[in-house]
Amino acid sequence: MSNEPTNNEKLISSFATSLVIPESQVSESLAYNTINEWDSTAHMLLIAELENTFNVMLDTDDIIDLSSVNKAKEILAKHGITF
Amino acid sequence: MTDAARPYTFVHRLDRFGEHPAYYLPSGEVISYAYLEKLVEKKEKRLDEIIPVGSLSALSFSTTLDNVVTYIAALRLGRALLLLSPRLSEEGRTRLLKKLKIAIFINADGTVVETGYTQNVRRDCALMLSTSGSSGSPKSVMLTLDNLHANACAISQYLPIVNEDRAITSLPLFYSYGLSILNSHLYKGASVLLTEAPVLSKLFWNQFSKFAISSLSGVPFHYQLFRQLRLERQAYPHLRYFTQAGGKLTQVQADYVKTLSNQFKIPAFLMYGQTEATARIAYLPPHLLNTYSDCIGRVIPEGELLIRDLDTNNKITAPYVAGELCYRGPNVMLGYASCARDLSLNERVSELRTGDIAEQLPNGLFRIVGRLSRMIKIQGQRLQLDDIEVILCKFNVPLCCYGMDDLLIIGYVGGDNDLAEQITHYLRESLAIHPSFIKVVKLDSIPLLANGKVNYQSLLLAAKESLSC
Incomplete structure (x- = not known):
């Protein structure tokens, strides 16, 4: 299906949903604890959202390493998700 | 005053633990008890100069050595200190300042702001903690140094804290639970790593391993977070026990605490308390975790728990009959203060009404079944x-x-x-x-x-x- 969102779109939407911020604010450089909205609660919701969306199981190091949008891409790539 | 005449509490004569480490800092620096004593003495002199007798000061309490030294020094000096979240908004700060007539603000970086207010705070009020950390509600709990000492003593009787232990500041120190970890370790001459790293950071877990931390403490939210981190798959040979407080665990969270306890083969202590009782009121002995994780357990040493009928206020002794959970003990606060006038009252709460509805099991354990307060x-x-x-x-x-x-x-x-x-x-x-x-x-x-x-x-x-x- 050509209308299926791309992995990049899915990633942006996961961040926007769990951090409750507009998609336009989700840039590559967006990082943990740099905006008030990305606190520990939002981080946990984000991890759950990413695990569901991409059907992956992140491990402890992945979860604490996932400190920016860029880093999220790198980690998901390790699990076979391409961007 | 001679040394012998000094009141002797957990914040006094810190040098009796000699060169044993009191605090580890993330930089690797180690602060011995002997050196801590010197730092506190110096800080006492400074606070004595800037805080007028009888006035109220407030500390924006970050997890730093300087802030901890200020806290200990104020307790020794007998100047009432209100602990605040360093993240409290300017709006919240202003509201508190006016309501409680705070004379001196000590910022987390050590700078001091004088407001010009004067006060006549009751002499037995040593410490004030907010009932809701971040909203800036002026309603605060007034505690005495005896309250703090008694609770630290009780905690170190039921938790296996030993001299060689190293705790980590996984909770903020302006919060009664976080503060109780600091106090009970000070009481025992044990050590604490003072880190500001958030629990959900790589830095925190690196420090956790590097400093061979011996106990891990968290509120239900933290256990939810540990579960998501799949902490049970990690190896921490230095870890000796878990503690949990700050609210009832959900079934899923309670099951996860059991998993952690079984996986690491170490005890987990579920605890119950309120800021109004300094911190701790009850705990579940860890061998009962598997069968009674829905209970708050038994009362801490020197305390007394009772259940009162909601209508008659009579004491309920029969099992499975619910009523308001009440507590008596040396750690019960003086009272609340919501405005400056409350700070000079002479009354004292003798029995704490917890606002929780509880019942007692035939085996003596207490279980919370509801809540009265909003x-x-x-x-x-x-x-x-x-x-x-x-x-x-x-x-x-x-x-x-x-x-x-x-x-x-x-x-x-x-x-x-x-x-x-x-x-x-x-x-x-x-x-x-x-x-x-x-x-x-x-x-x-x-x-x-x-x-x-x-x-x-x-x-x-x-x-x-x-x-x-």
Whole structure:
């Protein structure tokens, strides 16, 4: 299906949903604890959202390493998700 | 005063533990008890110069050595100190300042602001803790040095804290639970790693391993987080026990605590308490974790727990009969202070009404079955619904709040089309509540009971309806 969102779109939407911020604010450089909205609660919701969306199981190091949008891409790539 | 005449509590004569480490700092620096004693003596002199006798000062309490030294020095000097979250908004700070007439603000970086207020704080009030950390509600708990000492002593009797232990500051120190870890380790001459690294950071877990931390403490939210981190798969040979407090665990969280305890083969202590009782009131002996994780357990040493009938106030002794949980003990606060006048009163609470409804099992364990007060916890953060109603007055519409743990419900009438969003946004900005825990519903009118009071059950129903559609 050509209308299926791309992995990049899915990633942006996961961040926007769990951090409750507009998609336009989700840039590559967006990082943990740099905006008030990305606190520990939002981080946990984000991890759950990413695990569901991409059907992956992140491990402890992945979860604490996932400190920016860029880093999220790198980690998901390790699990076979391409961007 | 000669050394011998000095009152001897957990904050005095710190050099009796000699060169044993009191604090580890993330830089690798080690602060011995002997050196800590010197730092505190120096700080006492400084505080004596800047804080007028009888006045109230406030410390924006970050997890740094300098802030900890200030806290200990103020206790020794006998100057009442209010502990504040370093993240408290300017608005909240101003509200507190006016209400409690705070004379001196000590910022987290050590700078001092004099406000010009004077006070006549009762002499036995050593420390004040906020009842809801971040909302800037002036309602605070007044504690004595004896309260702190007694609770630290009781805690170190039921927790296996030993001299060689190294705890980590996984909780903020302005919060009674976090502070109780600091106090009980000081009481025992044990060590604490003072780190500001958030629990959800790589730095925290690196330090956790590097400093061979011996105990891990968290509120239910932390155990949810540990579960998501899949902590049970890690190897921490230095870890000796877990503690949990700050609210009732859900079934899933309780099961996870059992998993952690079994996997690491170490005990986990579920604990119950309130800031009004300095910190701890009861604990579940860890060998009962598998069968009684829904109980708060038994009372701490030197304390007494009782259940009172909600109507007659009589003591209930029969098992499985619910009533209000009440507590007596040397750690019960002097009382609340919401304004400057309260600070000079002479009364003292003899029996603490916890606001929780509990029953006792035939084997003596206590179990919480409900709550009387209008208080909820969002991710472990205590919120008074009445305070939220006051804070939201700024939107100038009729509104009312209700809720349960992890769900704050706000009903309002009229206003702009995007008012619900504005309210959610404001609560997130000012109180750091994630929008997923807030439900704002527009009502035709505020539902009232026949007696004119707000019908909160009807608000709950309205929220449930809008959640399901």
